[in-house]
């Protein structure tokens with residue numbers, strides 16, 4: 001490192017400027033935090049909730065649309081998410097349940113969505129995440145719902161059918177899988193421990209590089225990393241964060257078959273603890289429906305959306321397990337039920353469905 005005396009005077013002057021700007025920024029951030037505390041006092045008096053996803057989405061959207069640069073718009077969202085996370089934490093702690101242990105992609109999704117000022121509640125399974133959010137042990141739960149390579153996370157969708165919880169937000173992550181091991185080599189791996197989804201997402205790479213090695217499904221990738229940290233004969237498939245968490249080498253980076261592999265997460269909460277978010281201007285409404293098994297039933301289901309000009313952004317089917325070839329359809333539409341056209345379309349849709357449940361309405365991911 002260069003001695004201060006060897007540093008160019010222009011550089012020293014610029015750093016001095018940066019120090020001054022940082023001090024101004026800190027003063028401004030503290031002013032903002034003070035205002036958030038005042039908002040918190042009003043909410044306490046009114047008995048209303050602190051976390052307002054629609055307001056946070058509007059703050060970020062507003063800043064992005066007026067950002068003069070050179071700061072990139074992609075940097076604006078994570079910076080302000082952290083600022084609002086810190087302000088929110090002054091108002092009240094945010095307790096978030098997700099599939100643990102430390103180092104999972106679910107944890108990364110929780111931090112990306114709520115910022116790092118949160119109380120982490122890692123759980124052993126997706127069912128436990130739901131349970132924590134239902135019982136009140138957590139304010140919110142993070143549920144993986146869909147992967148761009150593997151399709152839906154079936155267990156999450158099945159749990160949505162019966163849970164009283166509803167979706168208040170969504171977030172998605174680029175998922176990069178790495179082969180991790182205590183020793184920095186591929187030779188001599190006895191088993192690869194990972195979540196079944198990760199094993200499936202790396203199928204091609206594993207079949208090519210480790211064709212005869214056992215693929216051992218475990219509860220989460222971080223659990224696989226934990227096991228690999230205890231036994232050098234095991235390998236794991238997990239994030240680089242999990243590698244540093246469990247003292248492992250990244251033997252082969254980015255081994256997922258699809259380089260654009262993304263996972264989408266739903267943020268859930270209980271209606272007794274949180275109202276549904278108000279319209280933010282860029283919203284999505286998720287529902288699950290079924291129709292009786294007759295010709296044209298699925299077509300009839302889509303007619304109300306078309307007639308009212310409501311866009312459908314997702315359409316998934318899951319067997320109803322009735323043995324009758326009946327299905328549940330998971331549908332996302334653009335918009336909020338407070339918008340008349342969305343309200344009208346949903347009312348008409350409800351009328352043609354044997355089963356109809358709104359899973360939630362929330363601001364579209366602004367990350």
Ligand SMILES: O=C(O)C(=O)C[C@]1(C(=O)O)C=C[C@@H](O)C=C1
Nearest residue numbers: 036039050051052055084087088
């Ligand atoms: O506007 C509010 O309701 C606030 O509490 C302030 C604030 C923020 O920091 O901007 C913090 C938490 C809410 O989720 C939304 C916004």
